Amino acid sequence: MSGTGARVQLVRDATFAHLTADGSITGTRGTSPDGLFARDARHLSRWQLTVDGDSPFVLSPAAPSGEGAAECVLTPEGTRDAPPAYAVFRRQAVAAGEFTDALRIVGSGAEPLTAEVTLTVGADFADLFELRADDRAYAKPGAEYRTTPTATGVEFGYRREDWYARTAVTADPAPDEVEVQQADGSCRLTWRLHVPPHGQAELRLRTEAQPYGPPLTAAPGTSGAEGPTGTDPLSLACAKGLDDLRLLTIPATGVDGETVGVPAAGIPWFLTLFGRDSLLTSYFMLPYRPELAAGTLSALAAVQGERYDAYSGEQPGRIVHETRLGELAHFRQVPYGRYYGAVDATPLFLVLLHAHWARTADDTLARRLEAHARAAVAWMTGDGGLDEHGYLVYSPDPDGLVNQNWKDSAGAVCFKDGRQAEGPIAVCEAQGYAYDALRRTARVAEEVWQDPSLARELDARADDLRARFVRDFWLADDDFPALxxxxxxxxxxxxxxxxxxxxxxxxxxxDRARRVGRRLVEPDFFSGWAIRTLAAGQLPYHPLSYHRGSAWPHDNGVIALGLARYGLADELRKVAAGLTEAAAHHGYRLPEVLGGYERAASARPVPYPHSCSPQAWAAATPWALRTALESVGG
Structure with a gap:
């Protein structure tokens, strides 16, 4: 649960609700849509309470009350001489496919009262992609909506060809009146609740979201060591990150049909399995929660590419970028049902597979996924581009992502003059991932699969890639790698x-690695809070752009692990201190993105206006910092 301005967010078990401070849903769209969401569909688009004809005043806005829950206190308007006759104590919560709203109307005086409580409820079943602020419209031929009163509430249904979704609202006690609004299909539920002197009346509502597909279930629990108990900023950020990761862990189907828990990317847009995001999050958490890595690897192996599909980018052996279960993906109006537009997810899959074996000393998963790992290597050397281009490359996708590395926004891979690079594009970090994947998979081939011939081949490829990389990517005048x-x-x-x-x-x-590490903490890169995505002073730099001057915690987490690898302890501590201090200004929750403004410009980190929070790899970043710091002695 998180508050963002006047809004509150509840999340648990692949279900989330975005509410106003009084617990309402108003049907907003754009950068911050409200509603109850499951599998990319909005199952409640209206949830508005009135008492005696008026919207209650917020006496105490929604605040956390346990995992996936929030509480607020509402009253009618009153004065010093005529205080309100009652208060409404409200507790709302989400679980797998469920939203509950418990109201207690507590009388404040010596006289009994009757409160007329009305709840206006609606479900538009809008796909998340419809709600974004990008001015796109999607045809829905033959779509049918229905609103059906029931003995205890109301049921909403939506059908389009074979696609069907349902939302059922039940109440205890049952409403006295149920009135369907013909114009928009919403429904007004009304109760007349009797409150004795200094007594109370209760109303409990339960909303069941039944999205298309199998029933929603809770994700498997996580195990491992308890979170840190210290009160220093890093320990507090780690504890908050662990809490957020529990909320963001969703169920997914593993390679053998088993249910596994995987870290979803983030709220509100990305509560689903992602390749790159889930892999890096699991890598950060590997020393502490290895089951996340095992679940992520199995789930990604289950949806690994098997055929060629130009629309989705699927290719044999390629690891998926993201999966979507919404209506628009189902009808292929967006390519993201299983979208493979990522150049880096496949090598990161191999990196994590080796790391899991090395960390746990258990080769079961590496053996189980041997065929998938070999297919991933074959994709890197074939369709990924290593044989043809010498590097992993991608070309902009006209139906999907222009850039297919982690900086996937348009214009993010740019020259100093701001021009977007044209493909096939070989981004530098993907070559590093490919090198690491080849090296690590060679060790797995040699020691687990008992295939020394493959190990020698992969090591030779890694040697060749490393030798060519500096020759082709190194900017002599800047003493720094090209993007x-x-x-x-x-x-x-x-x-x-x-x-x-x-x-x-x-x-x-x-030698070059240490020069790069020191360069990254110079003032044009390091804001005082974090390393920027793009060094300030360049023409395309913008501190509030998504990838051209903002600062991403997970990006800094990867860099921190690299600084530790080369013994750059002072530089590492500088980055870790900035990030943990930034976390302290956000309730110890690192957001997805920070503005790139220098620290001297503001007493607090300037937020990025469209940041996801909570977000998985940001939540895991404090743990990456902890690992890095421990490796250099703290």
Whole structure:
């Protein structure tokens, strides 16, 4: 649960609700839509309470009350001489496919009263992609909506061809009146509740969301060591991150049909399995929650590419970028049902598979996923581009993502003059991931699969890639790696944080790696809170852009692990201190993105206006910092 301005967010078991401070849903769209959501569909678009004809005044706005729950206190307007006759104590919560709203109307005086309580309820079943502020419209031929009063409430239904979803609202006690509003299909439920002197009346409502597909279930629980108990900023950020990851863990189907828990990317737009996000989150948490890595690997293996599909980007062996279960994905009006537009998810899959084996000393998963890992290697060398281009490459997708690395917004992979690179594009960090994947998979091949021939081949490929990388990517004048190579082999020369990922992967020699690490904490890169995605002073730099000057905690987490790898302890401590202090200003929850403004400009980190929170790899970042700091002695 999290408050954002006047809104409150509840999340649990792949279900989330976005509410106003009084617990209402108004049907908003754009950057911050409200509603009850499950599997990319909005199952409640109206939930508005009145008592005696008026909306109650917020005496105490919604605040956390346990996992996935919030409480608020409402009253009618009153004065000093005529205080309100009652107060409404409200507790709302979400669970798997469920939203509950418990109201207690507590009388404040010596006279009995009757309160007329009305709740206006609606369900538009809008797909999340419809609600975004991008001015897109999607045809829905033959769509049918229905609103059906029941003995204890109301049921909403939506059908389009084979797609069907349902929302059922039940109340205890049953409403005295149920009135369907013909114009928009919403429904007014009315109760007349009798409150004795200094007594109370209770009303309990339960909403069951039944999205298309199998019933929603809770994610498997996580185990492992308890969270840190210290009161220092890093320990508090780790504890908050662990809480958020519990809320963001969703059920997914594993490679053998089993149910596994995986970290969803974030709220509100990305409560689903993502390749890159789930892999890096699981890597950060591997020393502390190895079951997340096991679940993520199994779930991604289950949806690994098997055929060629130009619309979704599917290719044999390729690891998925994201999965979607909504209506628009089902009818292929958006390509994201299973969308494979990521150049880096496949090597990161191999990195995590090796890391899980190395960390747990259990080779069961590495054996179980051997065929999937071999297919991933084959994708890297084939369709991924290593054989044809010498590097992992991607071309902009006209139906999906222009950029297919972690900086996937349009214009993020740019020259110093601001021009977007044209494909096929080889971003620098993906080459580091490929190098690391080849090295790690060679060890798995040699020691687990007992295939020394494959191990020698992969090691030779890694050696060749490392030798060519510096020759092709190094910017001599800047003494720094290029962000990418474009389709003509030109160096895309913007100075970007992606270079820090090269330290984590180990593709750079020690001398260059240490120079890069020190460069990243100079003032044009390091804001005082975090390392920016793009160094300030360059033409395309913008501190509130998504990827061209903002600062991402997870990006800094990867860099922190790289700084530790090369023994850059002072630089690491500088980055860790900035991030943990930034976390303290956000209730110890790191947001997805921070504004790139220098620390001297504001007493608090400037927020990025469209940041997801909670967000999985940001929640896991304090744990990556902890791992990095422990490796250099704290």
């Amino acid at each position: 990418a190579l474009d389709g003509k082999g030109q160096q895309v020369d913007a100075l970007a944080s992606d270079a820090g990922h090269l330290l984590w992967s180990g593709i750079l020699d020690e």
